[in-house]
Amino acid sequence: MPTIEQARAWYDQADPIHDFDHVLRVLHTAERLALAEGADLEIVRAAALLHDAVGAAPGAGTGASNGALDETAGERSGGRAHHHHHSAGFARSVLEQEGWPDARIQAVLHCIRAHRFRDTSEPPATLEARVLFDADKLDVLGAIGAARTIAYAALDGKPAYAEPSEHFLQTGEVEPGEAHSAYHEYLFKLRRVKDRLFTPSGRRLAESRHQYLEDFFTQLAAEVRGER
Ligand SMILES: [Fe+2]
Numbered sequence: 194m195p196t197i198e199q200a201r202a203w204y205d206q207a208d209p210i211h212d213f214d215h216v217l218r219v220l221h222t223a224e225r226l227a228l229a230e231g232a233d234l235e236i237v238r239a240a241a242l243l244h245d246a247v248g249a250a251p252g253a254g255t256g257a258s259n260g261a262l263d264e265t266a267g268e269r270s271g272g273r274a275h276h277h278h279h280s281a282g283f284a285r286s287v288l289e290q291e292g293w294p295d296a297r298i299q300a301v302l303h304c305i306r307a308h309r310f311r312d313t314s315e316p317p318a319t320l321e322a323r324v325l326f327d328a329d330k331l332d333v334l335g336a337i338g339a340a341r342t343i344a345y346a347a348l349d350g351k352p353a354y355a356e357p358s359e360h361f362l363q364t365g366e367v368e369p370g371e372a373h374s375a376y377h378e379y380l381f382k383l384r385r386v387k388d389r390l391f392t393p394s395g396r397r398l399a400e401s402r403h404q405y406l407e408d409f410f411t412q413l414a415a416e417v418r419g420e421r
């Protein structure tokens with residue numbers, strides 16, 4: 194099993210939003226869900242430590258770096274879109290070096306390949322993959338989720354709030370000149386996350402975090418519009 198210190202080194206090129214703290218939060222949430230759901234803790238821990246190891250930061254290539262949010266700018270930059278596959282390849286080499294049996298390596302790799310919200314081509318089919326998926330998505334909800342989404346937007350030169358166009362509200366696509374603000378990200382993705390979770394304990398945890406996020410962005414929009 195890779196140690197926390199080993200894992201920290203894989204994420205040394207992280208930007209301020211996609212830092213190792215995300216990986217640690219995912220690890221701790223995943224352990225909590227794994228215990229509640231009866232998942233294999235060793236598979237879940239290895240998958241959590243390795244899930245964003247390569248190419249997850251916005252604009253990243255395939256060098257070691259990390260990340261978490263599945264945001265639009267990273268998507269546009271092209272690097273993030275395959276980070277689950279790059280990270281799975283890296284995980285294979287790490288676990289092979291550690292002498293893990295092939296079946297258990299495959300179990301970890303499936304968790305990593307299936308964790309990406311925007312890629313549904315390999316849905317989480319095992320309890321361990323569902324635990325990792327839920328733990329990773331819980332980190333875009335609640336106060337942490339609000340802070341990370343706004344920080345990400347700022348890093349990308351986008352505002353916390355911009356009035357969404359009718360076109361965006363209907364299609365999820367911005368019009369020419371329309372900024373994909375943090376509020377857009379909330380409308381487009383974050384408010385739907387809780388309904389995508391798999392495990393009962395993950396869904397329970399998501400309820401209060403979802404409510405917090407909804408209250409936060411509702412308040413933000415009302416303040417900007419001068420309504421509160
Ligand atoms: Fe992540």
Ligand SMILES: [Fe+2]
Binds near residue numbers: 245249276
């Ligand atoms: Fe990821």
